[in-house]
Amino acid sequence: xxxxxxxxxxxxxVAKRFKITGTGKVLRSHATRRxxxxxxxxxxxxxxxxxxxxxxxxxxxxxxxxxxx
Numbered sequence: 823x824x825x826x827x828x829x830x831x832x833x834x835x836v837a838k839r840f841k842i843t844g845t846g847k848v849l850r851s852h853a854t855r856r857x858x859x860x861x862x863x864x865x866x867x868x869x870x871x872x873x874x875x876x877x878x879x880x881x882x883x884x885x886x887x888x889x890x891x
Contacts, residue, residue, distance in 0.1 A: 833887040840876065840884050842891040848876040848884050 841849045852870040859867060876884055885891070 830886075830889045832890055836884060836887040837891070840888065840891075841873070842885070842888060848881050849873040850876050 839850065843849060850873065852872075852874055855867075855870045862870075
């Protein structure tokens, strides 16, 4: 029997935090949105709700942990 090729597993912690778009960009959520939101104005809450792009220096590290994404 030939040995099977080793496959890299998806890091589940990374899969919960990042999303890869159809064109290959990596999206992340903004920080400081878990609590103390009553003191923020509506504009900042609206902007924090939208996804942001991961910096280009970190894209390779995220994609390495999401082999099937």
